Amino acid sequence: MLSDIEISRQTSLIPIGQIAAVMGLSPHHYRCYGNTRAKIAINAAANRPKQGKLVVVTAVTPTPFGEGKTVTSIGLTQALHRLGHKVCACLRQPSMGPVFGIKGGAAGGGYSQVVPMEELNLHLTGDIHAVSSAHNLAAAALDARLHHEQRLGAEEFTRQSGLAALNIDAERIVWNRVMDHNDRALRSIHVGMGTNNGPERDCSFDITAASELMAVLALSRNLVDMRARIGRLLLAFNTAGKPITAEDLGVAGAMAAILREAIEPTLMQTINGAPCLIHTGPFANIAHGNSSIIADDIALRTSDIVVTEGGFGSDMGFEKFCNIKTRASGNAPDCAVLVVTLKALKSHAGIDAEEIKQPNLAALKQGFVNLQWHIANVKQYGVPVVVAINHFPEDTDAELRWLQQQVLASGANAVAISEAFAQGAKGATVLAGQVLACLTKPRHFKPLYQPEQGLMHNLQVLAERGYGAAGVELSPQALRDLTQIIALGGEQLPLCMAKTQMSISHDAKLKGAPTGFILPISRLQLHAGAGFVTAFAGNIMTMPGLGLTPGYLKLDINARGEIIGF
Amino acid sequence: MLSDIEISRQTSLIPIGQIAAVMGLSPHHYRCYGNTRAKIAINAAANRPKQGKLVVVTAVTPTPFGEGKTVTSIGLTQALHRLGHKVCACLRQPSMGPVFGIKGGAAGGGYSQVVPMEELNLHLTGDIHAVSSAHNLAAAALDARLHHEQRLGAEEFTRQSGLAALNIDAERIVWNRVMDHNDRALRSIHVGMGTNNGPERDCSFDITAASELMAVLALSRNLVDMRARIGRLLLAFNTAGKPITAEDLGVAGAMAAILREAIEPTLMQTINGAPCLIHTGPFANIAHGNSSIIADDIALRTSDIVVTEGGFGSDMGFEKFCNIKTRASGNAPDCAVLVVTLKALKSHAGIDAEEIKQPNLAALKQGFVNLQWHIANVKQYGVPVVVAINHFPEDTDAELRWLQQQVLASGANAVAISEAFAQGAKGATVLAGQVLACLTKPRHFKPLYQPEQGLMHNLQVLAERGYGAAGVELSPQALRDLTQIIALGGEQLPLCMAKTQMSISHDAKLKGAPTGFILPISRLQLHAGAGFVTAFAGNIMTMPGLGLTPGYLKLDINARGEIIGF
The missing domain is CATH 3.10.410.10 (Formyltetrahydrofolate synthetase, domain 3)
Structure with missing residues (x-):
């Protein structure tokens, strides 16, 4: 089988304007970035009814072997598209941290990809950079204000600047800096050293995916909402213990200006030409782990079925989808797809890399409790669930048969074997059929808790x-x-x-x-x-580190500017 | 008179594809970013002769009052365009540091602007972010390698990773991190603190405009050249005192991949629809201060006259144009335009802000030595020079007359009063005429020194x-x-x-x-x-700081997403 980048590169791309046209969008609703990307105006579909059904793809608890959730999301989208449905995928933009750190790319894989995959994985239309930039402007502004107020004293500061002193407490600054790389050395740092650069203080960098501003972008309903949320960002406390916001610092407007284009989702396409809106990139372990409300909203108004995914297992991104994102958007899931592999369940039974590809029904049975837990977890939100078994060549019929039976016995609404990686749309057709059947069923969504409690x-x-x-x-x-x-x-x-x-x-x-x-x-x-x-x-790192053999080692460009090694 | 952003916004823009067509470029030579920006393929004009004349705009020694060099560059371009010449401006992309720090925008001004000015000033097509990202990947990779080799020891590191140990000397790392903001607190920092994040060491952030990678992008002739230059970047020394390059670290390919799109210049337009290639942004005080060789090359093959500028005075950007950029590109200036204002010369005579607008022939005479020096400086490179007096409303005829006479007596080839700010193309028509006359004269370019010496x-x-x-x-x-x-x-x-x-x-x-x-x-x-x-x-800061009342304070967006306050 070809590599992901080879498959991506041999795909004959449809001009992105045609993809937009299928969604019913006119050229004044979007701006093309070349022929492969388009920024969609946030009000592009505002006057159309929100009629789409929302499918959220989630998974069992992650293992080192990779469960293929994004492959399944894209494969499902491709299959629905192939069956003639108006479908749109809504996915997060990959962070460069994992791209260069571990995976070397996150755009699905095999014959279920968003293409061109190298554009998705590097910069795309610059939104993550914009978040870093706006975030770090606030940090620079805060330290600069602290510097000038301490240097001059409050009274003289006000006399020279015409601004009221904020009296920032240098020990109580809660706004870190961010960078979209895995940079362990920046986890814990000391700044303001040297002459006239102070005051000195300890602080840190988070990865941009953990920035509150990324969450703001992902959870905003429109520009006015985003601007208001930015104004409310808590940056520090003053020496009297009162909060200092981005609005207080006078930096909220400039931050919003930096994010002016980043608030627009980017339209791309799957290998078989289904539309895909890429927008925002919060991680699901240190942030809320779902793509944007604005992208979902556009998709729900322009498509009959919207496929999105929450990061990691259903205890992570799916939980946050239900309890954070749905609350802000009003859009509850109509169906969940729960991705599992035989390897993942064996891994939960303690089987390691060397044995993981061997048939082992006993281990499968032992690890099944994890899948069972996730099925029950999704069901408690009142959402129908289809289990997708992401198929690998080494899977045996006996194991697959046993698993399918157990899944149905455990309360899942349906189960399907997905071969989206090896076969693309065709490999996810059975799954698509199960999802379509599920979408006809009543849904009784209820979040886990009421914030008011x-x-x-x-x-x-x-x-x-x-x-x-x-x-x-x-x-x-x-x-x-x-x-x-x-x-x-x-x-x-x-x-x-x-x-x-x-x-x-x-x-x-x-x-x-x-x-x-x-x-x-x-x-x-x-x-x-x-x-x-x-x-x-517990002790959760908000800045990953690069491992022993990071993904960047394999990457290069050739003389034509094509990327090799993804 | 309207504000810069108002003038920019009321300009009726020509679709950028039409601007490209005027340059003789076909759609397969570029990728549009909306209707206002286009990335030009680096080989778009490779098979056309390099026949354009090159005009470099420089200035007297900067003062706090602003001399209007970019206004003059753009005004001259507009005037030449209005006169029917095939002209293209090649300018640097503004850094967000000064945009939010001081000026609140750098795209010319008044009726001589590159438009839309807010796009030019914020992100544009993301090139500066790409430079930051590639630069910081190398820094993260270096600290990570140091971390793992120290944690495991060289032998065990090699055993686990399959890589030869680099034995980086933590005291001799020469590669800083960068950020495109004025962030004083990051000038001198200590990283790697906490548990398992080390080793700890002192280091610093520079502004991205000072990144060597920015210079690499600006001085590369093509992709292969850029890739080779990235490989040669010196990052650190090992414990035996031997250099460690980006190639040695295995990160050069990934850095090049990150810059794959940034190597393409971005086409924009002036207020009257003349083409303008924006590319790279090295400062002229802490870096080499000129836009890219690739942009110049495309412009020289698609236009009869190319207008570019070197940062700050002729001792800075112009010197570096002649001794660094020309050497790498082979393109020497055919003519220089030297921008001066009455205020600048009075400022060089010690007149301060309160008196600067008053007629003062004595001060003008005293400060004239600065202009005289710059005329002689440009002449010593064998380049004809036209002095452009950037006109302000308070300038008196007597002062202007005296200055014009003295300029000609000091060896300048010509002198012209420019009203490009207030009148756009029309206000720079006389200047354009002088430049055209100058371009017919022989030019005997000689750099100041031979590197071989x-x-x-x-x-x-x-x-x-x-x-x-x-x-x-x-x-x-x-x-x-x-x-x-x-x-x-x-x-x-x-x-x-x-x-x-x-x-x-x-x-x-x-x-x-x-x-x-x-x-x-x-x-x-x-x-x-x-x-x-x-x-x-002397002690030169490679990271600026934010002042008492930074530019960001005025910036905001309205409900339509338009930027206000530039």
Whole structure:
């Protein structure tokens, strides 16, 4: 079989304007970036009814072997397109961190891809860079203001600048800097050293996918909403303990100006020419893990079926889809697709890389509890669920048969074997049929908790019903954070859990479907712009690092400017 | 008169494909980014003869009042276009640092602008972000390699990774990180703190305009040249004192991949529809200060006259144009335009903001030495020079008359009053006529020095003949650097001086045309990828800071997504 980049490059692309035309969009609704990308105006479909059905693709708990969730999302989209349905995929833009760090590309794979894959993986239309830029402008502005106020004193500062002093408390700046790379050395740094660069202070860089501004972009309904959310961003506290926002610093307008084009989703296409809206890129372990509300909204008004995905397992991106994104958008899932592989379940039974491709029904049975847990998890939101078994060449009929039977016995609405990777649209046709059948069924969506019930109550609900924990425990720091967030008016915001994606619990080593554990919350952070409170379950890194043999080693360009090694 | 953004917004734009068509480019030569921007393929005009004449716009020594060099460059382009000539401007992309820091926009001004000005000032087609991203990938890769090799030891590192250990000396890493903002707090930082993030070390961020990678992009002739230059980038030394390049680290290919689209110039238009190629953005005080060779090359093959500019005074960008850029491109200037204002000359006589608009012939006479110096400086390169007096409403006829006479008496080939700001093309018609006349004259270009004569010799030549110094003095550090650079094979590279732009000397306080000073070189740095050696004249900041009332304070968007406050 050809490599992903070879398949991508041999695809005959449809001019992107034609893809837009199929969605009923006219040239004044979008701006082309070459023939392969188009920025869609956020109000392009505003006067059309929101009639599409929403399919959210999720997965079992991730393993090192890769479950193929994006392959399945794109394959399903391709299959529905091939069957003649008006379908649109809504996906996140890949961060360069993982692109150069691990995977070397994230655009699906095999014959289920968004193309051209190298454009999707590098810059696309620059939105992630815009988020970094706007985010870091606020950080530079904050440190500069601190510098000038300390240098001159409040009174003299006001006399010379005409601005009221903010009296920023250098020890209580909560706004980090960001970078779209895996840069371990920037996790914990000390800035402002040298002469006249101060004051010195400890701070850090997060990866851009974890920026609150990324969440703002993803959760905004329109420009006015985005501008207001940016104004509410909490950057620091003053020496009297009062919050300082981006609006207070006078930087919110400039940040919005930087994001003026990034608020528009980018239209691309799948290998067989189905439309795909790429927009925003929050990770699902350290952020809310779903693509934008604006892209979904456009897709729901221009298509009959919209396929999107939440990051990682259903305890991560899908939970946040239901409890954060749906609350902000009003768009609940009509159906969920839950992706699983035989390898993933064996891995949850403790089988390692060397044995993972061997037939092993016993291990499959043991690891099945993980899939069972995720089926039940999706069902508790009142959403019908189709399990997609992402097929690999080594899968045996006996294993597949056993798994299909068990899935149906566990309450899933349907099960299908997907060969989207090897066969593209054709390989996902059975899955598409099951999804179509599911979409005719009634749906009784209910989120896991009501934000109005308060943070402490909802933390408990999320821990126990969202992850199967026996309870939740707040560190002294988390308790102090909670008191402060309540004082700042954040008591009734939804929760965004930062936790490992490698277990349903907070502990990456607990495979399968752990129970009895206590979820430890180390700290809480108010994100008044995004409109949620982040809870950190244990020690969660918000800046990844590069491994021993990072993805960038393989990448290069040839003399024609084509990328090789993806 | 309307504001710049109002003028920009009321301009009726020509679809960018039509601008390209006027240059003789077909749709397969470019990719449109909406209707206002187009990325031009680097070989778009490769099979056409290089027949254009090259006009380089430079200026007297900058003052706080602004001399209007870009206004004049664009006004001249507009005037030549209006007169029916095939003309193209080649300009740098504005850095967001100054955009949010000081000026609030850099796209010309008044009725001489590149439009839409807000697109030019924010992101454009993302090239500067791409440079930041590629630059910082190398930095992250370097720290990660250091981390893993130290954590495991060389032998175990090789065993686990299959890579030879680089044995990076943590004290001798010469590759900084970059950010396209004025961020004082990042000038001097300490990274790698915390657990398992190390080793800890001191380092810094530069502004992206100072990145060697920006110079690489600007000086590359084609993709293969760029890829080779990236491979040569010196990142660090190993513990045995041997250099470690981007090629050694295995990151050069990925960096080139990130810059794959950034190597293409972006086509825009002036207010009256003349083509303008925007490409790269090195500052002229801390970098080589000129737009790209690739853009010039395309323009020289598609136009009869190409107007470009070197940053700051003729001792800065113009010197670097002649001694660095021309050497790499083979394209020498056919004519120079030297921009001056009455205010600038009065400022060089010590007149301050309160008095600067008053008629003051005595001050004008006193400050005239600065202009005189720059006329002689341009002439010593064998380039004909037209002095453009950028007109302001308060200028008196008596002053203008006196200045014009003196300019001609000082050896300039011609002089013209430019009203490009207030009147656009029409206001620069006289200037255009003088430039056209000049282009018919023979030109005897000679650079100031031959790189083959060696760094020490050329530092002396540059100090004495390039700036009028009595000599040059190297600090002990600079002498050590020199020895090392010679050992590394950089002895015969051109020099790129990092010095203040506010004086012909190294001392910003020395106005007019200082003499008798000794130019102090504090350190030297080999830029093997860019192909020059940077010499630092005194303490030069490579990361600006935000001032008391930064440009971002005025910026915002309205509900239609339009930017206000530029």
